[in-house]
Amino acid sequence: MNGSIFVNFPFIVVAVLLALGFYTIGFKRNLIKVVIGVEILEGAVNMFIVALGYVKGGYAPIYTQAPPEAVGKMVLPTPQALTLTSIVIGVAVTALMLAFAVNIYRHYGTLDVTKIRRLRG
Amino acid sequence: MIEHLPALMIAVPLFGAFIAPIFKKHYKGVSIWAIIITGITVILSLLLAKEVVTGGIMIYVFGADKPTLVLPSGYSVPIRIMFEVDAMGAFMAISATLMSFVGALYSYSHVEKETGLEKYYSLLMLLEVGILGMVLTGDLFNLFVFLEIAGIAGSALVGFRNYRGEASEAGIKYLIVSAVASLMVLFAIGILYGQYGNLNLAYIARNISLNLVDMIALGLLFTSFAMKCGAVPMHYWVPDAYTEVPAGINPPLLVATYASLYALFRVSFTLFANIVVDLARVGWIMSILGVLTMFIGVTMALVQKDVKRLMSYHAISQTGYMLLGVGVGLTVLHDPSKLAEFGRDAMAGGVFHIINHIIYKSLLLMTAGALFYVTGTRNLNEMGGLARKMPVTTISFMVGAAAISGLPPFNGFASKLLIYETSYRLNPLLTVFAMVTSVLTLASFVKVFASAFLGPPLEKFENTKEVPRPMIIAMIILAALCIIFGLFPNIVLDKLVYPAVDALINFAQYHSWGGLA
Numbered sequence: 001m002n003g004s005i006f007v008n009f010p011f012i013v014v015a016v017l018l019a020l021g022f023y024t025i026g027f028k029r030n031l032i033k034v035v036i037g038v039e040i041l042e043g044a045v046n047m048f049i050v051a052l053g054y055v056k057g058g059y060a061p062i063y064t065q066a067p068p069e070a071v072g073k074m075v076l077p078t079p080q081a082l083t084l085t086s087i088v089i090g091v092a093v094t095a096l097m098l099a100f101a102v103n104i105y106r107h108y109g110t111l112d113v114t115k116i117r118r119l120r121g
Numbered sequence: 122m123i124e125h126l127p128a129l130m131i132a133v134p135l136f137g138a139f140i141a142p143i144f145k146k147h148y149k150g151v152s153i154w155a156i157i158i159t160g161i162t163v164i165l166s167l168l169l170a171k172e173v174v175t176g177g178i179m180i181y182v183f184g185a186d187k188p189t190l191v192l193p194s195g196y197s198v199p200i201r202i203m204f205e206v207d208a209m210g211a212f213m214a215i216s217a218t219l220m221s222f223v224g225a226l227y228s229y230s231h232v233e234k235e236t237g238l239e240k241y242y243s244l245l246m247l248l249e250v251g252i253l254g255m256v257l258t259g260d261l262f263n264l265f266v267f268l269e270i271a272g273i274a275g276s277a278l279v280g281f282r283n284y285r286g287e288a289s290e291a292g293i294k295y296l297i298v299s300a301v302a303s304l305m306v307l308f309a310i311g312i313l314y315g316q317y318g319n320l321n322l323a324y325i326a327r328n329i330s331l332n333l334v335d336m337i338a339l340g341l342l343f344t345s346f347a348m349k350c351g352a353v354p355m356h357y358w359v360p361d362a363y364t365e366v367p368a369g370i371n372p373p374l375l376v377a378t379y380a381s382l383y384a385l386f387r388v389s390f391t392l393f394a395n396i397v398v399d400l401a402r403v404g405w406i407m408s409i410l411g412v413l414t415m416f417i418g419v420t421m422a423l424v425q426k427d428v429k430r431l432m433s434y435h436a437i438s439q440t441g442y443m444l445l446g447v448g449v450g451l452t453v454l455h456d457p458s459k460l461a462e463f464g465r466d467a468m469a470g471g472v473f474h475i476i477n478h479i480i481y482k483s484l485l486l487m488t489a490g491a492l493f494y495v496t497g498t499r500n501l502n503e504m505g506g507l508a509r510k511m512p513v514t515t516i517s518f519m520v521g522a523a524a525i526s527g528l529p530p531f532n533g534f535a536s537k538l539l540i541y542e543t544s545y546r547l548n549p550l551l552t553v554f555a556m557v558t559s560v561l562t563l564a565s566f567v568k569v570f571a572s573a574f575l576g577p578p579l580e581k582f583e584n585t586k587e588v589p590r591p592m593i594i595a596m597i598i599l600a601a602l603c604i605i606f607g608l609f610p611n612i613v614l615d616k617l618v619y620p621a622v623d624a625l626i627n628f629a630q631y632h633s634w635g636g637l638a
Contacts, residue, residue: 025301038300045304049311082262086307089269093300096273100280100293107286118287119361
């Protein structure tokens with residue numbers, strides 16, 4: 001299947017997710033939905049990086065006990081390491097954003113971003 | 122020990138940050154701990170700068186003794202995470218450690234009545250780690266990780282006063298901006314990795330060929346870092362964040378903003394330096410962005426009533442000067458005669474303005490914090506006649522205001538003069554805007570001075586006293602630096618700024634580390 005149009009399918013999904021994420025951040029009024037939008041963006045970026053290193057029918061990049069036919073067909077490990085790191089960071093960011101959202105709801109009584117506007121001018 | 126300095130710069134504040142929670146409820150102890158740790162990093166950064174300025178670029182490889190180690194198969198690409206410290210990185214590291222130290226010192230009294238201080242100091246040191254990592258690293262993915270660390274620690278500190286809804290509002294704004302910006306940086310890193318199969322800045326920079334995908338990556342990196350350094354039109358988070366953050370965090374937060382500016386310079390000068398044709402265009406974009414930023418920032422500052430908010434808008438406006446100075450240099454980077462004529466000086470002006478601005482803006486925000494500390498308000502209309510009660514704060518404010526307006530003999534004058542002289546050579550219109558901005562800056566600080574410090578003494582401030590001693594010491598250190606940098610700009614320029622500028626201009630040197638062909 002390598003070489004056919006379907007190889008690019010993950011990247012099309014990435015593009016759709018990016019557009020969806022930016023739309024959610026830009027046009028949704030609920031703060032929780034904005035946080036979800038950031039999460040969608042993060043998913044898109046992570047998927048992009050993983051898709052970069054993927055080989056169709058590839059083997060896990062572990063040299064010990066690899067079958068002989070795996071040579072030259074291993075999936076690139078670096079993008080996966082990058083994605084793991086980025087997921088961990090993403091969890092911290094989301095937790096902090098939700099904590100802020102809880103605190104904002106406590107003080108403002110609403111999660112509508114058009115009403116959370118005490119800082120202005 | 123000297124060869125491990127780049128790693129120690131990260132390790133020491135990281136150690137401090139994770140030890141800090143042990144001092145639960147011992148608020149005096151944790152403040153002193155933070156002051157000690159940040160003090161040690163100041164010394165380390167000075168040693169590092171001395172080493173880099175005299176001995177050239179320092180490369181530190183994690184997990185190997187030399188950077189030239191390659192894969193067993195003989196495929197010769199850099200495979201390890203490494204720190205690459207040139208004079209520009211060392212310059213930013215000094216700014217970061219110095220401001221963290223001053224911030225910790227100031228916080229000793231400024232936040233003593235708050236709770237949860239062990240977390241506060243822990244986050245302060247984590248913020249320092251993030252900044253230092255960003256400016257020292259030679260690896261793109263590492264840059265992203267430290268960008269996120271600085272973003273998370275910074276926004277948590279912005280929302281530190283969680284009994285105020287406004288603090289959380291500012292915090293989530295800052296966090297969303299920084300999360301989106303860093304995700305786009307990661308996306309660009311993915312694009313570059315997909316093409317060149319490596320994350321090392323120097324390696325990618327040497328192999329780069331400006332095809333369409335690279336241009337997308339450049340655009341993404343440029344916008345994300347411009348967004349995070351508060352350039353117009355993505356400046357709206359700056360006043361909120363700077364206003365709500367406790368004044369002791371303002372200095373490191375300012376440096377965190379300029380660490381993104383550093384990353385912007387690193388991307389345009391080092392990563393994409395080999396592209397001769399389009400770099401002038403990037404330089405022009407940067408200069409025009411700078412002019413817009415300074416002008417819009419200052420016009421919005423003029424109408425503010427909240428003293429910290431007013432100063433935050435000036436922070437946006439001053440970022441414009443740095444963008445202008447370095448942008449002028451970038452425009453003529455591949456034109457040796459013009460570069461020698463005014464490009465190098467323009468960049469020196471921009472880079473010198475970074476440290477000058479960090480110093481005087483921290484000083485001003487600290488005096489605003491001192492006003493808040495004694496009066497309990499930030500509204501200028503409710504203050505008045507405080508000059509007699511708070512002499513040291515008044516004098517510090519005057520020094521800071523004179524410096525930001527570019528009056529001689531303070532440090533703002535030295536760097537602004539360099540920027541005026543050189544941007545005039547590129548296009549006189551740029552200089553006109555820069556000078557008008559400077560005049561408007563002076564006007565708005567005269568307003569602050571008159572309404573907060575002058576006028577008849579108000580009855581409700583009858584019993585106010587000068588702020589406690591640690592805050593005074595922190596302010597005096599910065600005021601003294603303002604005057605020293607203004608009186609002897611040559612020393613700072615020769616020892617720190619020109620080496621940093623040359624490090625940016627001689628990008629080939631950065632690319633050719635370790636002898637790995």
